[in-house]
Amino acid sequence: MTLTDDQVTTTATHPLDPVTAAEITAARGVLAEAGLLGDAVRFAFFALEEPAKDEVLAFTPGSPVERRFRVVLLDLADGSSRDVVVSTTRSTVDSVTGIDPAVSGQPPIIDTEFELVEDIVNGSETWCAALARRGIDPASVRSVPLSAGAYDEPGEAGRRIVRVLGFQQFHEKDHPWAHPVDGLVAYVDLTRREVVRVLDHRELPVPQEPGNFDDPAQTGPHRTTLKPIEITQPDGPSFAVDGSRVRWENWDLRLGFNEREGLTLHQLSFHERPVLYRASVAEMVVPYADPSPVRFWQNYFDCGEYMFARYTNSLELGCDCLGEIRYFDATVADDLGEPRTIGNAICMHEEDFGVLWKHSDMFAGSHETRRQRRLVISFFTTIGNYDYGFYWYLYLDGTIQLEAKATGITFTSAYTEGQDYATQLAPGLGAPYHQHLFSARLDMCVDGPRNAVDEVEAQRLPVSAENPYGNAFRESRTRLTSESEAARVADNSRARAWHIVNPESRNRLGRNVAYALYPEGQPTLLADESSSIHQRAAFATKHLWVTRYDPAERYPAGDLVNQHPGGAGLPAWTAADRSVDGEDIVLWHTFGLTHFPRPEDWPVMPVDYAGFTLKPVGFFDRNPTLDVPPSANGHCHGG
Incomplete structure (x- = not known):
């Protein structure tokens, strides 16, 4: 939509700018004026309605910005709910859709x-x-x-x-x-x-x-043997921040935040070449294994049922983050539709990450070492007994990682001898077995919006005339051409990875440029196929899904997860079996933990980790970090 100058009322300078308190207040005013609010009406969800990708990519600085927001309203008096889209730019309600909970599920619990x-x-x-x-x-x-x-x-x-x-x-x-x-x-x-x-x-x-x-x-008393570690950057950090835009070394990206996904990354590029249009953790489920009548139903979708980023922590220097820190606040709407600012919701800093590359050559007499560094962008949220941290890492060599950190307190039960579904943590105290399964939504844009996915794995070769000594193996590559073909599981025994390639872009060796998704390959959902949770969390039954981009397809278990009977999200979308070969595609990657609690996890759990890596494969013509300077001598010394 094209706006005239007199219609432009927002302070946003980019379509993806984070939500402001003034915008939440303005949206509430529009809804009230339209008669959609009342004494018993509460906001169950509020977030920026992001414009379609083509609109964002066509945006030029200085152009008018339309700001629209999606709101789910819940009437506590009768349980009715509405899904509303409102424009604060035009002060209009663009759509109102009634929600049938028996069909569409319930709004999140507030x-x-x-x-x-x-x-x-x-x-x-x-x-x-x-x-x-x-x-x-x-x-x-x-x-x-x-x-x-x-x-x-x-x-x-x-x-x-x-x-x-x-x-x-x-x-x-x-x-x-x-x-x-x-x-x-x-x-x-x-x-x-x-x-x-x-x-x-x-x-x-x-x-x-x-x-x-x-x-x-x-x-007991705190130990006194740990000596301080101080992280200092006397000349300041290497990154630059302009609003929500971040530049660091060759990386350029935008930060976002909403109450359902938490931290979102947008328009990541390296050396001005696009890599990822949007990245987030779009859902997570925690299914429990105790089949008893009291606990068989324990399966939590922390994003979709609770809007878990509402409970984002305000981070503290020296505790949650260490070093030269840049914090970002986040603004969300509370139940009454009033703005609430979470101070220091997002932490950004640089970390040394050991050796980047090194070689001592016997012939040339060279001895060269370079240090790796990464930009860390993170947030932490507490949802009930568990605390989750999500850490996005950007590296000097173009690598991207996501690491989810699970800590807090394991959910507990009474323990009796002979239990098959729980660990004894303390006398009479148990912790049921469970999984933490996350779904990362990765809207890829490797050198442009048209991408494809190749499944790449190691292939053993039998002894033959070509392989007389049996030592040979090769790379097997299979193009995943449709959504049905692209629902895949990891296989670490074959070193299986998925290469996101651009069929229209080649490197100097004539190969299609690519980024590879390397899964950790931990178990997917372990519940039986006939179970309710299997139907509702179908996304967690595969490590990989690939779908054709659709701006309405945002959440892998569907828009309204709470009490939804199942089948929404990825299984519904992929039933169309659209082509994903050389198209604008989105990857959905399931990763996580299968947790058999230990006594060492009690009474508070040391952090456990899960994640994945995206790594350039032929995206560059050679090592992109040859220009990284050696460390100053003062920083390379021993006792």
Whole structure:
């Protein structure tokens, strides 16, 4: 859409500029003027409605910027909801779509609802009686509301349901995760604000040992042997920041943020050559393995069901980030549609990363070493018991990595001898087995928007006349031409990788330029194919999906994940089986952890890691870091 100068009211200078507080306030005003708000209406989702890719790529600095926002409105009074697109540039509501929860799923669970749950369950005679039989005062129990999933439970269709587990808290500073009240669960209707069912399956002793990792009485005195490490850059950092645009060495990119995906990267280029149009973690699911009647439903989509980036931490220098730091704030809308700024939401800094390249040559007498460096862009969010950090790394040689860091407290249960689905962490305390499966959405743009994907792997060769000694192996390359062919699993035994190639761009050796996606190849979703979670988290059943670009296809499990019966997102889109050979394509990469908790994970879990790497393959004609200077002598010395 072309705007006239008198219509331009936004302060944004680029279509992908982050949301501002003024824009949230303006959007709320437009919605109120249109009669879409009321005393019981809450904002379940608010984010920039990004323009289509061709519009962004055609944008020139100084051109008018249209700002549109997508809002999901939830009426707490009757549970009805609407999906709305609003323009703050034109002060108009562009579309209003009613949501049928039985078909489309429910909006995400919001803070207002979380805050209601403990009073709702404590008002239930059945819940309180179950606690009384256990000798537990309901006032000492912290109610943990969890997404209900989609099951054939009587009376749940179309209702806004959460399932509630209890954890006892013995004093104000006590971490209740150490004291699960197991064998008991309440089903709560959030709209009617009532407990619809209490399942009192069995009475299990509440573990008594505290898990207060911040209590010196439990941890003992801090060690005194660690000497300080100081990271200094006397001349300042090597990056430059202009609003949300970042330039570092040969990299150029834009940063974004929204409450569902958190940190997003846009228009990454290297030496002014495009590599990635947009990158994000678009969904994650945490399926649990305990099949008991109280816990079989535990499967959380932290992005789609909880909007997990709402709970992004304000990062602290020296604790979360170390060195010469540049912080970025993030602005989100709260339940009432008022702007809320998360200070220091995003951390950016440089890190030394060891040797970049090195060689000592016996013939030429040369001894050369160069140091690798990376730009780190990260955020951390806390969702219930777990804390997740997402770290994007850009390297001097054109490599891109994403590393997800999982820490916090493992979800706990009571433990009895002979359990097959949990680890004993402490006396009577268990941690159910589970997975953390993430979906990275990678809108590729390798030397331009038309790309294709080759599956590349090692191929063993039998002894033959050509291979008489049996030592030969070669590279096998298969073009994935359609969406059905491009739903793939990793195979580390074959060194399987996926090369994103540009069929229209060649290097000096005549090969198509490419970036390779190297998966870690950990297990995909382990739940049975007939299970509800298999239907709802189909994205997690493959390591790779490739789809034709469509601006409406943003989330791999669908737009509304909460209580959705399944089949949305990737399985629905790829049913069209569109061509992905030499097209504008998006890669969806599943990666993550299969967690069999250890005693060492208690009472707080050391960081566990998962991720992937994107590496140039023939994108450059030779090593692109030959111009990296040697380190100053003062920085290369020994004792």
